[in-house]
Amino acid sequence: MEELAKKYSFKDIEEKQYLGCEKKSLFHGEVNSAKKSFSIVIPPPNVTGILHMGHALNNTIQDILIRYKKMAGFETLWMPGTDHAGIATQNVVERKLAKENLTRDDIGREKFLEHVWAWKQEYGSTIIKQLRSLGCACDWQRTRFTMDEGYSDAVLEVFIRLYDKGLIYRGNRIINWCPRCQTALSDEEAPHKDMEGFLYHLKYPLKDSKQFLIVATTRPETMLGDTAVAVHPQDERYKHLIGKTIILPLTQREIKIIADDFVDPAFGSGAVKVTPAHDPNDYAMGKRHDLEFINILHEDGTCNENAGEYNGRDRFEVRQAIIEDLKQLKLLEKIESHSHAVGHCYRCHTVIEPFYSKQWFVKMKPLSLPATEAVKDGRIKFHPDRWTKVYLNWMENIQDWCISRQIWWGHRLPVYYCGECGEEGSQISNDKSQIPNKRNRGIIVARERPEKCPDCGSAVIKQDPDVLDTWFSSWLWPFATFGWPFDQKTEDGRQKTAKQELDYFYPTAVLVTAPEIIFFWVARMIMAGFEFMQGIPFKDIYIHGTVRDDSGKKMSKSLGNSIDPLEIIADYGTDALRFSLISITAMGQDIYLAKEKFEFGRNFCNKIWNASRFILMNLNGQDVSQETVLPKQQLNLADAWILSRFNSTLLKLNNSLAQYRLNEAVNIVYEFFWHQLCDWYIEFSKLNIEDTATKTVLYSVLEKSLRIIHPFMPLISDEIWQKVTGNDAYLLAQAWPEVALDYIDENIEKEMQLVMDVCVSIRNLRSENNIKPKDKVDIALYPEDKAVLNILAKNSNYLLNLAKVENLNFADKNNFQTSINPTASAAGCVIVMSTKSDEGFDPIKEKEKINAQIRELNQHIQRKDKLLNNANYLKKAPADVVEKEKQSLLELNQEIDKLEKIKSALK
């Protein structure tokens, strides 16, 4: 048994404890048929990521669950790893090249990828290192990366399987195009933001007429690609114009006026310009009416040759220019301000452009069906439940997923085109709901580059230059990280093990993540789980809140309002960070952070340290670790009490943990340790500190407390536990304490509560009468009845010491007298204090105080009287509630009696 340093210094222990624990392989999970498995896969942070508060929260939650379950007897596995984050990573490396005045095109695809890999080698493990400083018990030897060789096999396998099944197709569609990243994006990657913009009303001249048709648009530059103007077929204002021709201003192109039900006659002028290549609705109309598709933009967002004189200028510049030009031509009717939602790139926040383009898509509807069912019937549960609706709503309206990206960093599509018979001849019509499941001529989807075209024998084979959406690899995370798919033919020992591991650990227990990736990732993992593993990937989904600053704004680097968890760790320590974060994280609620909040955790660490230090000192070198805690009947009140409290605390704690109520859990631990163990029990124990029985209880309660603290604050708990037990093991390898129901005793708790209440009342008296803390007082107690008298008499020692009482006398409550001495009333007895002098005591003030108390009590009494005289209440309320009320009324009346008596006894 060693001593603890006088001052707690997290810097001396945290890293040491983490590394020590890792060295013992305690973070590693393996197939163990003797135990049930409990596994979590980490939401893989972007390989470009640096730890922010959101990660800190997310991973602390997972770590608590893993550590708790491991101690509770499960074989646990927390699978760590990183995501290659296609666009994000490519952007980072491109920016780096830009500093050397290079673009990716300058150096070419191969060289560029070398740069990215080099970057990944150098910086890719940053976030992993940072997770370790958070104390995460991840199974690091299993760390995966979504572009690992094996993982990439899984991605290809999935692409091929879905293609063969007809669920992946290539088609021309309107997609979201980011002109800065120069790639297509999925709908989820182009979130809409409300923006204040303008609604421009343009005058389109009718051919052979002086008349105009007015159209309204928010994007006037797209008029260069207009191929029709649409009106509602029933709109009386325009009916006669249907089929007439318009001379499109600036280009002088002739376009038709068409009728379409889509048009809302009430909006704008009731006439809509139709730009099929640059708007999803117009695209649909274009299809319906067989209109021409004119693309007016280059991939970088500048106008192309179809834009005539505007060719080469940026889309927003052209917008202004066109408005100017139309104004000159007197073709601008008016401009109104107009707020509308505009899609933005989720990586670079550039306004996206709807773009008609040939891309690869996944047909989602068939995949969504089992994933919808599993949540509906409760096989997968969201916590908190409200996300169920959000999920189902998205699932039920699911759209096809655009998975091809025009970037270089990622899994390249396993698609090859024959230079002779492929490509052009292979267009797939995507407006049929039927999936083509025949291979298209000249397109080869295969793991390896084919030697020659199976259709025409040509050896001119080109691989599709595109890569897959990052999420097309991360949706396989729960099983691809285990080495899926397993090649039957080449199955070796390692594959066999991997397969067993997948069988054992899949489905995982719980997925812990933030709400913003429910669609990106959570929903798709469920779909992939059913499609490729024939079952759910996880049973529970714990959705935690977003970390915000104290004014409610989301914390982000770009806003400059973020609190760096690493800085907090440096200033307050890992355990303090974890404890503070979790304690303010109510289930699913956003959390509002300010730096001061971490003092809470720091202070608690300090408290744990000092309390432990006290206990260690007072064991006096006596080893009680092998002593048995006596049955409660043989213990003194305080000892029996703390055991009762510990066990009922544990009961509550287990319950909270089972429901993922981690803030509740951590606050239960805090409340017990600080306000019961430290504030009261340690003080009580000082009086019996020579008893082996008390020492044993003290030791036992501390030892067990450290165990239950461990999942939340792993490092300090290990450090102290090792010192206290003299054991060099780690708490992760110890068992979670069992609830000892025998020790939970309501009567003991009540008796102790009485003593504590009297003690507090005496302290109150002292404080109100300005008695110095070190001065002793004499106290006379007038207990209500024999029972109270016995309890207080038996435990008077506690009062003498904790309330600094010199002489404690007991008297008959019906016969107490006082001169000018301060008095108070605690539950069960009247207290009279006599001080050495009467200095500072004012009987008039005292009477006023008592009167105020009586008034307050009378209010409660009146309320209860009314309640208990209410026939309806007596009839309808449960008997026990009524009984409680009656009892409470009785007590209130007794309380008043006591106060009256005190008052009249005062001079």
Added chain:
RNA sequence: GGGCGCGUAGCACAGUUGGUUAGAGCAUCUCCCUUACAAGGAGAGGGUCGUAGGUUCGAAUCCUACCGCGCCCACCA
């Protein structure tokens, strides 16, 4: 246009299915460096639970409307 969350003490928040006198933290005030801890101890003050109705014997809790704040989804140009 739908949907969700939040308005509780000066501040930022808990409050599990409705049930004694609504709770801890930070801050404030008083007293204390009492031999585990001043990152501490002992006390104190501070709330008509956003507003207005309703259901109920009983509402911070359930229902309705409204007012603020925040978020998500959606092809009205």
